[in-house]
Amino acid sequence: MRIVTFTKRGAKMGYQALYRVWRPQRFEDLVGQQMITQTLKNAISTGQTSHAYLFTGPRGTGKTSAAKIFAKALNCHHQQNGEPCNECEICRAITEGRLNDVIEIDAASNNSVDEVRDIRDKVKYAPTQADYKVYIIDEVHMLSGGAFNALLKTLEEPPENVVFILATTEPHKIPATIISRTQRFDFRRIDMRDIYERMEYILKQKNLKYEEPALKVIAKAASGGMRDALSILDQVLSFGGGEATLQNALLVTGSVTQEKLKNYLQKIFAQQTAQALDELRLILEEGKDANRFIEDVIDYYRNLLIFKTAPEMLAKEELSEDVKSLAENASTKVLYEAIDILNQQQQNMRFSTHTDVYLEVLTIKLTQLKSLDSEPVTTEAGQTIKKLQEQLQSLQQQFEKFKSAADSRKDENTQNKISTKNKVQHRNVPKVDLKKVYPVLTNATRDSLVQLKSIWGDLMTMLSVTQRAMMNITQPVAASESGVIVSFKYDFLCKKAMSDEELIDALNNGLERLVGGKMTLVFITQTQWPEMRKKYLVEHKDELENGKEEKKDAVRSQKDAVVTEAEKMFGKDVVEVKED
Template sequence: MGYQALYRVWRPQRFEDLIGQKMITQTLKNAISTGQTSHAYLFTGPRGTGKTSAAKIFAKALNCHHQKNGEPCNECDICRAITEGRLNDVIEIDAASNNSVDEVRDIRDKVKYAPTQADYKVYIIDEVHMLSAGAFNALLKTLEEPPANVVFILATTEPHKIPATIISRTQRFDFRRIDIQDIYTRMAYILEQDKLTYEKEALKVIAKAAAGGMRDALSILDQVISFGGHKVTLQNALLVTGSVTHEKLQKYLQEIFAHQTAQALQELQLILDEGKNANRFIEDIIDYYRTLLLFKTAPEILQSDEDVSESADFKKMAAESDAQLLYRAIDILNEQQQSMRFSTHTDVYLEVLTVKLAQLKVNDADESVAATTVAKLQEQLQGLTQQVRELKKQGSMVSNTNMARATSSGTKAVAKKGSGYKSPKVELEKVYPILANATRDSLVQLKGIWGDLMAMLSVTQRAIMNITQPVAASNSGVIVSFKYDFLCEKAMADEELLQALTSGLERLVGDKMTLVFITQTQWPKLRQKYLVEHKEELENNNNAAKAEAVEPPKDEVVDQAKKIFGEEIVEVKED
């Protein structure tokens, strides 16, 4: 066989070979050795952290008759067949290219057949988040109650795209990014086994560039070995990764800290002329500022292998820098990095960044903080002034004590909502069609799946939707009430949130639904407004129903309101 990439040759074959996932491997080994395995697992985490490797090792250990303490022997026929990918009872499926309902139905039809050679049939579905909504629904029942000798292992880098109904039927394991030191140790071991020479600094550069992925680290190492003729040197590692040496980075930043803009721009040009990667360069700068900040505030956190913190130039720079300035610089770096993500003119962004950092001074950072504080106070003051005006306009006769309370609570509310805040506008053209067809059954159904819908959102999106509830629903739409007005307004302006909620509802309900957001204070008024404006229509509807009813309703409007909103919500008051 021809040359194989390092990440394939050195793919883990035992749980103990998996780097940086001690908790997960120990749990899986214990489950196998005690016979307490589940029927379905979900492995999530960034790329190159060992998800698929763990799935294959698990399949071997589960079927190995000579396993010891949960580890496969890797010598029996079953283990070798799984390692070589020729055992029919271990089925690997790439959901990115096999994501239709038909493929999943094929699995559902074949899963009932007993294994041919092994004790268990193991289905490993990689990138499972790529399955269509129909495919997930087809998989659901099989995943919930598979035959006793079948195990499903789902692997994904994007668990938030998987329906909550699928996640709840699996044991979930979150693979974390691998520590730089663990990646370094593994690469050193591999090079020593292959009898290749290397420089320690080179491996540190590669480990940092891999960003927590062992597969990425071994791929970069492969390139460095090929580029350097089987020698892993620091220079070759820097060239392959596009990183910058500590010396050049430090010289560039010394000119930044000395406010020598022209010299810093010249040094930047020299770095870029060497073909350094702009995105990698800005990450190196962020890392350097982070090390400076930690050295000033909590030096014990710095790892002993961070050689940069041991240099005399670094210590001098740390002593002369201000923590507030470092905070401000990191904010600027993050903003510029976001702007560079989709740009083809990264050099221009780096030049602008250099000018910004070189002109940043301690006084500027302090003024920035002061300006932010003053702006917040002015915002609160304007909000309070507006609130007082509204109270006067309404002719509210409030005692001094109550006014003090209102002002105090208003301060907190304005800090969140902003000055001159007004309740979000309600779109009646969307609300009324929903109310016209709303039923109690639809509302009960929506409330029943609301928790599942929230679980399908990202952490940030769940924070916005945390205290919400559906208050009216039809077959084609739902009205959602927010406890806080400012969260309602934020949700209305968040297109990604609306898309996530719409697609989530379509998965759970099966139909596309219109979403309308409303505040908790607006809902009772809107409900009353609808009943008053549509009183005649509601009475006509009930009169039509009278002919078929055995016992005519006492109050048509009340009955229709109860039908739409539920009996526990509607309160009847005599005139």
């Protein structure tokens, strides 16, 4: 006998994680990315959208959510001010992931050349339901080199009704040729306060109890990622039976209570090594995470240092009496050294399975820190200082004797140094190819130079951050219709740029898009440019003068023609010629 069961429509579904239930469905729901969301909304509402976008930033900051919202708003016929309505059939289909015209691709598992070629072939077909086909490629940096090359042509000349949105956490792994063909948006880490307010809003909507310190612990542990914060909150609620308490948040995140941290640091500052190690043992026995513990200690030292130097920067809730008392009894020098030791030990712990050993060594090092100005000067120390002063005086006398002898050789040494320095500088000056410079100068015009200078800022925005830093102090100094000479302020940057193929490729692609044709790039230093221009004028003096005479003859013949025509029309007696 066969038994058939039916699921009642509207029956209760399985539990969904908070970050899935509360995933943003409108641009205004995205937390901490106001500049990006406003730019995208304006582009949609004014119809000035691009064919390709690059969303970069840490995990859990809203890149994929923004891509889906953009896809909805782009295809929604009822969008208002760039926001999707989320009620029409298109919006609902995209939200539920059942619209064939919005294709999500995980590049981590679909990174071969064949899969990208398949996209390239299918992109030619028109969308079936929506106005635009939107390809969302997540973790795009995982594509292979061949796959990027296959994608390049499609990004360069896509069909009118296709939009690509590339998302990645590691933009430095993406070729410059890909980046230059997209509009880039950098998603930043979300502020702790914004994360806290979002979690508070969600808990109030669900009518769940919570303690404010618990949400602060979670927001801090999330390290700027909203998805991580909601995942931790989910764990805390599950552990606490639907209630978010401070104790449960500390247990889930592996953080340390302020009371235990205060006891540990009081032993540190009192230089009680054995007692500090006992406090550390008690903390670790409770199962606290070693990496989270060292981050809590760093944060505590940071509060102490800021309180001593700029107390107004600390929030009121951070100004506890414990912080004040410890800060008053600690020198700034000790706090600086302690933070350096903590950072170094934190780096060492990343590659070790014996983190407890590193924490014990760290504790001993911190207890042994002592400010020099707090050490009393004993009688024995005073005698030692006196002897050192006498030795210093004797050495100064000997120095004066040697100085008079050294002055006689000073001029000779100075000349040698200047000669050596000139040779080194000459070696560092990059060589300029005259075969490229002279053709640009021969055809150079002021109009071409003015055009290049007007688009130079737009060209810089197409480069990566590193490339912009290298080209930030450059400017075009001469230009023709097919070439441009770029002047560098520093010789070493010019030399480095000459050998940077990715930079040259990005500049060529950018210029081709902005001026509509290929241009020859010539790099030259700021000191080389006047010499090179003078040399060109001397070597081509006759050609330039002939060119001027030819222009004068042309103007003169043009004037003669005008006079002849005037005499025909009005008669020679009436026409009078006056020279300019």
